[in-house]
Amino acid sequence: MGNGLAPTLTPRKSPRQDRSIATVDAIFEATIQVLLSDGPTRLTTTRVAHRAGVSVGTLYQYFPNKQALLFAVLEQHLSTLAEAVENACRDNQGANIETIAAGVVKAYLAARMAQSEISPALYLVAMELDARALIEAATRRSEQAIEALLFGASDGRFNDPYVIAQTLTAVIFGTVPAFCMRVMPHAASVEAEKQLTLMFSGYLAASCKAA
Amino acid sequence: MGNGLAPTLTPRKSPRQDRSIATVDAIFEATIQVLLSDGPTRLTTTRVAHRAGVSVGTLYQYFPNKQALLFAVLEQHLSTLAEAVENACRDNQGANIETIAAGVVKAYLAARMAQSEISPALYLVAMELDARALIEAATRRSEQAIEALLFGASDGRFNDPYVIAQTLTAVIFGTVPAFCMRVMPHAASVEAEKQLTLMFSGYLAASCKAA
DNA sequence: GATATATATGAAGCATTATTCAGCTTTTGG
DNA sequence: CCAAAAGCTGAATAATGCTTCATATATATC
Known part of the structure; x- marks a missing residue:
C-alpha cells in the first residue's frame, strides 16, 4: 500500500x-x-x-501539498499523547504497582479526552498518509518511558519489563480510542478509568509474581 | 460530522x-x-x-453508490469478528476464569489474523461512512456474549458482569488493531496472545474478589 | 421462434479538487 | 521615500472519479 x-x-x-x-x-x-x-x-x-x-x-x-498539512497536525497530536505518558512515568518514579497503573491510565485518558474530538479524524488521516513512522515513534516513546518506570517500581522486579511495557502501550493506545468512539456519558469515562486501572494493576502484579 | x-x-x-x-x-x-x-x-x-x-x-x-459497496464489506467483516467472540463464549460456558480469558483472546486474535490484511483498510472505511451503528452492533454482540459467559463462570460471581464485559470488549476490539498495525513477526503475535491472556485473567480474578 | 424481461456495456456528463502562476500588496532596510 | 524582498491573491489548469443512460446482449417464457 x-x-x-x-x-x-x-x-x-x-x-x-x-x-x-x-x-x-x-x-x-x-x-x-x-x-x-x-x-x-x-x-x-x-x-x-x-x-x-x-x-x-x-x-x-x-x-x-495537502498531505504535508495533515502530517503536521498528526505529528503534533501523537507527540502530545506520548508526552503525556512520559510525564506520568516521570512523576511516578519509584511508586508501587497500584499507583503506577493508576497514573499511566489517568494521564493518557486525560490527554486523549482533551483532544477527543479530533482524534478519530486523525486516525483516518494516519492511514491515508503513510504515517507508520510517526506512530512507531510515539509508541516507542511510550514503551521506553513505561519500561524505565517499571525498573524503578518499589513493589518488585519484572523479568521482562520491555514486553510488559509493549503490552501496556498497545492496550492504552488501542483501547482508549475504542472507548472514545462510542458516545460516552461522562460517568462512563470515570468507570472506564477505574476498570482499566484495575486491569493494569492486576496485570503488573501477576507479571511480578512470575519473576 | x-x-x-x-x-x-x-x-x-x-x-x-x-x-x-x-x-x-x-x-x-x-x-x-x-x-x-x-x-x-x-x-x-x-x-x-x-x-x-x-x-x-x-x-x-x-x-x-460507492459507499454502499464499502458498507457491505464492512458489515461482513464486523459480523465475522463478533461471531468469533460469540462462538468462543459458547464453547467456554462454565469454564474457569483462566480458560475464559485464554479462550476469548485466542478466538478474537485468530479471527483478526485471518483478516489482518483487510482490517486496517476497513477501519478507514468505517470512519468515512457513518458506520457507528454497525460498530455499535458488533460491540453489543460481543458484550452480551461475554456477559453471559461470566454469569456461568465456575470460579466465582461478578457483581457487575456487564461493566466487565464492556471493558473486555473495548480492550480486545481496540488493542488488537494496535498490535496489528505494526509489522508483527509471528513470534510477537504468540507473545501478544500470552500477555493479553495474562492481563485478562488477572482482571477477572481481581473483579471476582471484589464481588 | 418471438416477445418480454433481465443483464451488461462504457463513453459522456458533471462535479470536485489539488496545484500553479502571473500579477498585486505589504514590509523591510537603507 | 524608494527599491528589493517577502507575502498574498484567486482565476485557470489539469486530473480524477462518481454516476447516468442510450444501446446492446443474454436469458426466460410461451
Missing part, C-alpha cells in the same frame, strides 16, 4: 516576517477546525485556506 | 438470474481485493468493476 513516490512533506518556505508566522499558525489551526467541523474527507485545501482567512495560494507557499 | 443527506445504502436491484448472482459476488470479492492491493483511497468504482470483470454500469445496477 506504499504510495510509490514520496512527495516532500517538509515546508516549502519558512516564514520570515511576523505576518507570515501568524499566517502559518492560522492555517494550522484552520486545518484542525475543518477536520472537526467537516470531517477528513471534506477537508480541502481551499476550505482550509478560507477558514484561515487566506487564499489557497498562500497555503501552498508554506505547505508543499 | 453527520453527512447531512443519507443516500440509500440498500441494493438498487436484487439479482434474479444465476448470472447476476455471480456478478454481485464477483463485485463484492473485487472490492476486497482492491482494498487490499490498492488501498482505500485508490478504490474507485471503475477499478472495482474492472477487477470483477464487469463494467461500471453493471456495478451501479446493484449498488446505488
Whole structure:
C-alpha cells in the first residue's frame, strides 16, 4: 500500500516576517477546525485556506501539498499523547504497582479526552498518509518511558519489563480510542478509568509474581 | 460530522438470474481485493468493476453508490469478528476464569489474523461512512456474549458482569488493531496472545474478589 | 421462434479538487 | 521615500472519479 513516490512533506518556505508566522499558525489551526467541523474527507485545501482567512495560494507557499498539512497536525497530536505518558512515568518514579497503573491510565485518558474530538479524524488521516513512522515513534516513546518506570517500581522486579511495557502501550493506545468512539456519558469515562486501572494493576502484579 | 443527506445504502436491484448472482459476488470479492492491493483511497468504482470483470454500469445496477459497496464489506467483516467472540463464549460456558480469558483472546486474535490484511483498510472505511451503528452492533454482540459467559463462570460471581464485559470488549476490539498495525513477526503475535491472556485473567480474578 | 424481461456495456456528463502562476500588496532596510 | 524582498491573491489548469443512460446482449417464457 506504499504510495510509490514520496512527495516532500517538509515546508516549502519558512516564514520570515511576523505576518507570515501568524499566517502559518492560522492555517494550522484552520486545518484542525475543518477536520472537526467537516470531517477528513471534506477537508480541502481551499476550505482550509478560507477558514484561515487566506487564499489557497498562500497555503501552498508554506505547505508543499495537502498531505504535508495533515502530517503536521498528526505529528503534533501523537507527540502530545506520548508526552503525556512520559510525564506520568516521570512523576511516578519509584511508586508501587497500584499507583503506577493508576497514573499511566489517568494521564493518557486525560490527554486523549482533551483532544477527543479530533482524534478519530486523525486516525483516518494516519492511514491515508503513510504515517507508520510517526506512530512507531510515539509508541516507542511510550514503551521506553513505561519500561524505565517499571525498573524503578518499589513493589518488585519484572523479568521482562520491555514486553510488559509493549503490552501496556498497545492496550492504552488501542483501547482508549475504542472507548472514545462510542458516545460516552461522562460517568462512563470515570468507570472506564477505574476498570482499566484495575486491569493494569492486576496485570503488573501477576507479571511480578512470575519473576 | 453527520453527512447531512443519507443516500440509500440498500441494493438498487436484487439479482434474479444465476448470472447476476455471480456478478454481485464477483463485485463484492473485487472490492476486497482492491482494498487490499490498492488501498482505500485508490478504490474507485471503475477499478472495482474492472477487477470483477464487469463494467461500471453493471456495478451501479446493484449498488446505488460507492459507499454502499464499502458498507457491505464492512458489515461482513464486523459480523465475522463478533461471531468469533460469540462462538468462543459458547464453547467456554462454565469454564474457569483462566480458560475464559485464554479462550476469548485466542478466538478474537485468530479471527483478526485471518483478516489482518483487510482490517486496517476497513477501519478507514468505517470512519468515512457513518458506520457507528454497525460498530455499535458488533460491540453489543460481543458484550452480551461475554456477559453471559461470566454469569456461568465456575470460579466465582461478578457483581457487575456487564461493566466487565464492556471493558473486555473495548480492550480486545481496540488493542488488537494496535498490535496489528505494526509489522508483527509471528513470534510477537504468540507473545501478544500470552500477555493479553495474562492481563485478562488477572482482571477477572481481581473483579471476582471484589464481588 | 418471438416477445418480454433481465443483464451488461462504457463513453459522456458533471462535479470536485489539488496545484500553479502571473500579477498585486505589504514590509523591510537603507 | 524608494527599491528589493517577502507575502498574498484567486482565476485557470489539469486530473480524477462518481454516476447516468442510450444501446446492446443474454436469458426466460410461451
